[in-house]
Amino acid sequence: MSAQPVADPTTDATVATESTVSTVSTVDRTVGVTAPLGFRAAGVAAGIKASGAADLALVVNDGPSDTAAGVFTENKVKAAPVLWSQQVLRQRRLRAVVLNSGGANACTGPEGFQDAHATAEKVAEALGVGAIDVAVCSTGLIGERLPMAAVLSGVDGAVAALGGDAGAGLAAATAIMTTDTRPKQAALRHPSGWTVGGMGKGSGMMAPSLATMLVVLTTDAVVEPETADAALRAATRVTFDRLDIDGSMSTNDTVLLLASGASGVVAAPDELAAALTSVSADLAGQMRADAEGGTKEITITVTGAASDADALTVARWVARDSLVKTALFGSDPNWGRIAAAAGAAPAELDPDTLDVTINGVLLCRGGAKAAERAEADLSGREVDVHIELGIGGGSATVLTSDLSHGYVEENSAYSS
Amino acid sequence: MSAQPVADPTTDATVATESTVSTVSTVDRTVGVTAPLGFRAAGVAAGIKASGAADLALVVNDGPSDTAAGVFTENKVKAAPVLWSQQVLRQRRLRAVVLNSGGANACTGPEGFQDAHATAEKVAEALGVGAIDVAVCSTGLIGERLPMAAVLSGVDGAVAALGGDAGAGLAAATAIMTTDTRPKQAALRHPSGWTVGGMGKGSGMMAPSLATMLVVLTTDAVVEPETADAALRAATRVTFDRLDIDGSMSTNDTVLLLASGASGVVAAPDELAAALTSVSADLAGQMRADAEGGTKEITITVTGAASDADALTVARWVARDSLVKTALFGSDPNWGRIAAAAGAAPAELDPDTLDVTINGVLLCRGGAKAAERAEADLSGREVDVHIELGIGGGSATVLTSDLSHGYVEENSAYSS
Structure with missing residues (x-):
């Protein structure tokens, strides 16, 4: 495992193009959640941020499998979307994740939980799945309700913009940025024929556990839920969990793994864990490099x-x-x-x-x-x-x- | 107990003059370690600091009693003077404390311990007591030996300058300053006829335990060693130990109590603890007010x-x-x-x-x-x-x- 930058895509010959990744096991930062087969993504400006910048992202798993796993903040004060996502992940299946910047939806009471539920419901309706198949992630200021009209119309826009190419993945990675100065993506193609991709945000409040870090990892490997869960925990334990910028722990930290099975190849548990670790270590290194105000x-x-x-x-x-x-x-x-x-x-x-x-x-x-x-x-x-x-x-x-x-x-x- | 500033001496009618303190139980900041009977102090420029500022202080207990107690850093990396002072305090008696700024004498190996010992020996010789009767405190940069020629000649100067008046106490409080912008003193006269005085330094590295905080408390009450120890621990637990500027813990933190018994009045244990707590709380408040770069x-x-x-x-x-x-x-x-x-x-x-x-x-x-x-x-x-x-x-x-x-x-x- 290494958190060092690998292969500068502007100079390295193994650079990937569009939705393909390099055929060696090198982490590629030009692609993210849409690198594996079976995923579409989008990022739009929903009007949640006053600045008008992109603030709502959607990642959809088109299957055939909908295996999923998640790791969440250990803070006792958990944001509404964390409570929602923990609940729906009990079934270890997800069809989609909707993420917003511009507001944490934390310390917002029962109304905040209703907002997270309504957002999942809206996504589910548009995709023809159940709300229980949709995880929700939020990041931003604690203690304020989200502007739900903007969020719900943003979901419509994101569903309309869904695409399976690298541009769609980059748009999603961009829409979850807060004080980040750069979108953060990484992908790795395993020699056995399956791929892991990912995106993350976090340039502050990253801490003992995973503080305001939102990460979505995707893979087209065929994976059992128990294997996915164990591999994700093994990867986060030595990567995101070892990134400690200011010792603070967020109310919203979330790392999700979605597995589509679209490659048709079963991943060996240790190989999946190793690939998730490589991609996670690379994302963690990008987060450290982009830490708020960091010069070292x-x-x-x-x-x-x-x-x-x-x-x-x-x-x-x-x-x-x-x-x-x-x-x-x-x-x-x-x-x-x-x-x-x-x-x-x-x-x-x-x-x-x-x-x-x-x-x-x-x-x-x-x-x-x-x-x-x-x-x-x-x-x-x-x-x-x-x-x-x-x-x-x-x-x-x-x-x-x-x-x-x-x-x-x-x-x-x-x-x- | 209150850590709030009391009675601005420039405006308050209870202001004390010279070596007297106000006769009500109000903390007085115009006097310090020499407020109780039986103590002399000095502060001199020994040449330890490159700036030429005062950097060596001495507090002497002229008795008749030499009861003492101490509380030290819980850091596992302890400075040489802490190791020395812990050792000599096992007998619960002290005749003097020598303190220097300009160097922590921490992480200096066996040579650093020899330096602390030699400093105590030099003080003991000049005062006609044993080295085992002399505690040593240091503050400054970690990892460098002290300039011992300067320290030892500084001891001579300090012994020659010893005085029992308020000016001598202030000189001592001034000589232990590092990034402090003001000397910190406090005293309280108990209605029963005994007094507690104190001085402290610390405007950074104050932490879970007591980080680079050096405090010397004096009293002329008649006190048994066990009572002194219990009262000091009770006072520090709710004052210096509750001051947490940056969470760091120093290698050198020391709080000492010297009791001369010169008032001839036995202090009730709970009254002594209360008085030590008041003086300690006031000193802690002064430290917070002077915290490095603090604006709140x-x-x-x-x-x-x-x-x-x-x-x-x-x-x-x-x-x-x-x-x-x-x-x-x-x-x-x-x-x-x-x-x-x-x-x-x-x-x-x-x-x-x-x-x-x-x-x-x-x-x-x-x-x-x-x-x-x-x-x-x-x-x-x-x-x-x-x-x-x-x-x-x-x-x-x-x-x-x-x-x-x-x-x-x-x-x-x-x-x-």
Whole structure:
């Protein structure tokens, strides 16, 4: 698994065109949810956002299968569309997902739940399926009702605009953007003959669980519901769940997987999980690169922990520490703050066996200075922090960004 | 207990002069560690800071008693002076505390511990006591050795400058400042005839436990070591431990209590705890007001929780949430982010009984909007957030500040 950008489509020979993807197992960012067979998508401007930008997306699974799985926020305050989608996903089947930006429909009471239901009902009616076959995702400001007239007429527009080509997938990926500066898509064609595609949004509030991250993954593999569920959980656990920008956890986080079976090829469970992980890791990397105000792409790797869980705890503690994040924004390899953040984590740690390496330079060995800070070069955008605890064999990696003036600016001026 | 500023000394008639304190139980900020009988203090420029500012302080307990207690950081990465002071405090007696700014002496290995020991030894020699009677506190950059020649000659200067008046106490409070913009002192005279005084530093890295906060409390009450320890723990638990600026936890946090017994009056345990709490709350309030880059003084109160522990967990989660803190910096009463942060806390919470009130305006009732955000006025410096969980009788209050451009600026530019 790698969250690094692969194959810049403008320069790489394996670039895909239209609805095809490259025939090697390389993640392709020029296509998304419509890369696998059996899917159509659309993105339209429904008038939910005051700006008039695209704000409503639809992804339809034309089958023959309608297997689906989902992973949702663990926040106890869940948005109405999350409550709705969790409910309909109990049957592990979906024919469509409708997504809107411009409003989270969270903390909106029973009326908000009615709005989510009405949106699903409207989609179902247009597609000739049941409301129980339609998941709903929303993102935007918490605490305000959605402008339902705009949402419902937007559904009509989206159904009319549905298409199976790459342009339709891109339109959907664009319509779910909030503070994102770029649409986020990825796809991977497996040598066995099936494909995984996906789109996501999230450039802030991405956190311990999956905060305001909306992701729709699609595949044309033939998959049993139990396999789909297990593969999706395995993929999110090491990708979206390891992306921790500001430690906040949204009320709306949702990652959905829809499987059409249109390739006619049964995917081996471990191969499906691996492909979902590759696409998810790529989307997570795109989200980190587009983090609100971020100027650094930071990878925190902890090794030598008493357990993988301990390693993850230490990595998260360091990733969320405001003093570490501001130091890295200032390109200061301040390993002392990293050591202090690690030592504050509720995990086993011995200061005498603690090593900290930043961008390849061992700055702290055995809990004390090993080299001058100036030897680590942080002038670039990528920062690799490696913390060796010297206790056991546990390891984990977390992706984050820095805490910049831009972060403060966006989040103090923008109500989301 | 109140962390609010009391009696502006420039306008209040109860203002104290020199080494006396007002005779009512009002906290007085014009005096500090030398307010109780039996204490001398000094603050000098030892040359540890490159700026040439005062950087070494000494507080001496002339007795007759030498009872002492301490509370230290819970970070597993502890600075050398913390390890030293924890060790000498096992006997629950101290004759002096030497404190320096300009360097944390943390992550400095066995050599750093030797430096702390040598500093205590130097103080002990000058005062004619044992090194085991001397605690050491340091604050500043992690990972660098202290310039010991400067520290040791600074001790000589401090011993020569020792005085029992208010000016000497102020000099000590000034010498421990790092990014603080003001020295922080407080004192309270108990009607029974004994006094508590104190000084503190900390305007950043103040956190779950007590991060880089150095506090010395003094009293001339006659106190048994066990009583001193219990009273200090009770006071810090509801004051310094409830101040959470950025969620970070320092390697150097130390709160010490020295009791001279010079008043000849035995303090009742609960009265001593109450007085220590008042002085500590006042110092904590001063620290919040001086938080790095802070433009708001935020009080988060959680009521109706299943337990006090749950209330504290929710209050801390909200206090540390970057999205909440940036919204409040922008004077945006964004209760949705507060609800989301509360819902993410590992505590019992029912979104349907969640109320959020900001500066007296009930904005969210039963987990949904109760009033327009604009009705809450956040134009002033003080922000009161009240979260009612509607579950049980648990409550807790946490003090914090906002996340501003100033915070990012100070912490990205200043290596501490």
